[in-house]
Amino acid sequence: xxxxxxxxxxxxxxxxxxxxxxxxxxxxxxxxxxxxxxxxxxxxxxxxxxxxxxxxxxxxxxxxxxxxxxxxxxxxxxxxxxxxxxxxxxxxxxxxxxxxxxxxxxxxxxxxxxxxxxxxxxxxxxxxxxxxxxxxxxxxxxxxxxxxxxxxxxxxxxxxxxxxxxxxxxxxxxxxxxxxxxxxxxxxxxxxxxxxxxxxxxxxxxxxxxxxxxxxxxxxxxxxxxxxxxxxxxxxxxxxxxxxxxxxxxxxxxxxxxxxxxxxxxxxxxxxxxxxxxxxxxxxxxxxx
Amino acid sequence: xxxxxxxxxxxxxxxxxxxxxxxxxxxxxxxxxxxxxxxxxxxxxxxxxxxxxxxxxxxxxxxxxxxxxxxxxxxxxxxxxxxxxxxxxxxxxxxxxxxxxxxxxxxxxxxxxxxxxxxxxxxxxxxxxxxxxxxxxxxxxxxxxxxxxxxxxxxxxxxxxxxxxxxxxxxxxxxxxxxxxxxxxxxxxxxxxxxxxxxxxxxxxxxxxxxxxxxxxxxxxxxxxxxxxxxxxxxxxxxxxxxxxxxxxxxxxxxxxxxxxxxxxxxxxxxxxx
Numbered sequence: 001x002x003x004x005x006x007x008x009x010x011x012x013x014x015x016x017x018x019x020x021x022x023x024x025x026x027x028x029x030x031x032x033x034x035x036x037x038x039x040x041x042x043x044x045x046x047x048x049x050x051x052x053x054x055x056x057x058x059x060x061x062x063x064x065x066x067x068x069x070x071x072x073x074x075x076x077x078x079x080x081x082x083x084x085x086x087x088x089x090x091x092x093x094x095x096x097x098x099x100x101x102x103x104x105x106x107x108x109x110x111x112x113x114x115x116x117x118x119x120x121x122x123x124x125x126x127x128x129x130x131x132x133x134x135x136x137x138x139x140x141x142x143x144x145x146x147x148x149x150x151x152x153x154x155x156x157x158x159x160x161x162x163x164x165x166x167x168x169x170x171x172x173x174x175x176x177x178x179x180x181x182x183x184x185x186x187x188x189x190x191x192x193x194x195x196x197x198x199x200x201x202x203x204x205x206x207x208x209x210x211x212x213x214x215x216x217x218x219x220x221x222x223x224x225x226x227x228x229x230x231x232x233x234x235x236x237x238x239x240x241x242x243x244x245x246x247x248x249x250x251x252x253x254x255x256x257x258x259x260x261x262x263x264x265x266x267x268x269x270x271x272x273x274x275x276x277x278x279x280x281x282x283x284x285x286x287x288x289x
Numbered sequence: 290x291x292x293x294x295x296x297x298x299x300x301x302x303x304x305x306x307x308x309x310x311x312x313x314x315x316x317x318x319x320x321x322x323x324x325x326x327x328x329x330x331x332x333x334x335x336x337x338x339x340x341x342x343x344x345x346x347x348x349x350x351x352x353x354x355x356x357x358x359x360x361x362x363x364x365x366x367x368x369x370x371x372x373x374x375x376x377x378x379x380x381x382x383x384x385x386x387x388x389x390x391x392x393x394x395x396x397x398x399x400x401x402x403x404x405x406x407x408x409x410x411x412x413x414x415x416x417x418x419x420x421x422x423x424x425x426x427x428x429x430x431x432x433x434x435x436x437x438x439x440x441x442x443x444x445x446x447x448x449x450x451x452x453x454x455x456x457x458x459x460x461x462x463x464x465x466x467x468x469x470x471x472x473x474x475x476x477x478x479x480x481x482x483x484x485x486x487x488x489x490x491x492x493x494x495x496x497x498x499x500x501x502x503x504x505x506x507x508x509x510x511x512x513x514x515x516x517x518x519x520x521x522x523x524x525x526x527x528x529x530x531x532x533x534x535x536x537x538x539x540x541x542x543x544x545x546x547x548x549x550x551x552x553x554x555x556x557x558x559x560x561x562x563x
Contacts, residue, residue: 038440049402091308091311102301110312119544119548119551124521131319166315226395226396230500244501248501248505265398270393
């Protein structure tokens with residue numbers, strides 16, 4: 001950005017028309033278009049949700065929470081989101097480590113496969129899990145014989161969420177690990193600390209903000225996931241009904257009540273995303289300096 | 290690679306094995322499962338499925354929605370990215386947060402937003418009803434929700450790229466007398482093209498796969514407001530699993546093509562900066 005302030009030719013010697021301007025297009029009209037776009041498409045809908053949900057105080061929220069299966073749906077969603085964040089936090093970090101630190105044939109392919117969930121429709125991910133673990137499939141039948149239901153049960157929900165959120169953690173940890181200065185690790189190693197100690201005392205603390213950021217993104221995505229879950233869960237009230245599916249059903253009954261519950265969940269997810277952005281930017285400030 | 294020596298062969302093999310197992314069980318095996326069920330009935334039934342009027346219309350509708358969403362969020366996304374990277378004003382941090390907001394919103398809530406704005410008793414329902422324009426349970430609402438969901442992708446790729454590239458080239462063009470539009474099309478756009486394509490491919494993938502929001506605003510009119518994902522949803526509800534698996538596999542296949550594009554654009558974009 002420092003270069004932007006310096007002009008090759010002193011400003012006053014240039015005719016007005018060709019004077020370097022901040023931005024190649026007129027500044028005010030650009031700002032106007034950007035603000036109008038985000039205002040109409042983002043701010044307005046959010047205001048509509050808040051107004052409809054809480055225009056009458058907390059009545060809508062109370063009514064919504066009193067309806068059948070509401071509490072359990074929200075609890076299930078939060079529990080599943082936490083489990084997803086923890087499991088993918090660990091395995092996402094492992095994958096990032098493998099992709100950055102270990103040379104092996106097919107590394108590029110593995111890196112592309114990790115992005116698969118970004119490209120595959122989440123509904124198709126759900127169909128995939130039903131195909132593989134569904135009661136009519138060989139694998140699903142075997143699990144059922146051994147007393148483990150996967151599809152139409154919480155394990156299926158968890159698998160779907162793990163599938164959808166894996167790249168979020170890997171892509172958050174990978175660049176930080178790649179930039180990490182190895183001098184400290186070398187030093188620790190030279191001083192005789194073992195591999196595990198070096199990883200735990202040197203690498204892990206440096207990665208912690210990135211792992212937290214990736215896990216929080218996975219958590220917030222899991223709170224709202226619909227497509228991957230709608231097949232897999234079976235949506236049985238009080239058992240496998242998740243909050244997003246519950247909201248879908250509530251919209252038909254009372255959009256205002258649905259808005260109140262949505263605002264609650266969305267508020268949680270958005271705060272998490274903001275915290276994540278902070279973690280990432282604080283980290284990059286520290287390391288780019 | 291001196292630090293490779295620190296991690297012994299055995300440990301490396303163990304980590305690699307663990308990582309590969311996780312990816313195979315979580316990502317690859319389900320893909321194989323869907324391919325098995327879609328291809329099992331044979332080639333003839335794939336052809337039959339693709340000739341169904343509902344299936345063809347579903348893919349057509351998905352393509353139209355994706356195209357409009359990608360163009361709108363691409364063009365306006367560049368504008369927002371320019372403002373975020375080069376403009377300074379009070380409250381810019383808020384704008385930046387607004388860009389990321391759709392990532393946190395459940396698709397279901399996006400559908401609800403459309404209901405609150407355009408549905409029965411919605412804020413704008415009287416206005417559009419008076420004009421005789423149908424928004425809900427029709428294409429306009431389906432496009433609007435898809436745009437909302439696709440907003441962040443182009444901006445998040447292009448804004449950092451613009452910041453990194455700086456403005457030296459643009460200023461040179463300006464000094465030499467190029468007009469604003471010339472500067473944009475000859476300098477800025479070529480510089481950001483790979484990042485723009487990367488963001489666009491991500492939006493396209495998201496637009497094709499969207500189901501929650503579209504489900505709520507579509508009204509589920511078979512053969513009229515049914516996208517490819519909604520077709521899959523109905524096929525499984527009505528025990529037409531065969532067709533469901535085939536359309537799902539086609540969606541997966543198309544996504545994998547997009548993924549190849551995504552990976553290529555990402556690498557080019559990273560190279561353009563360095």
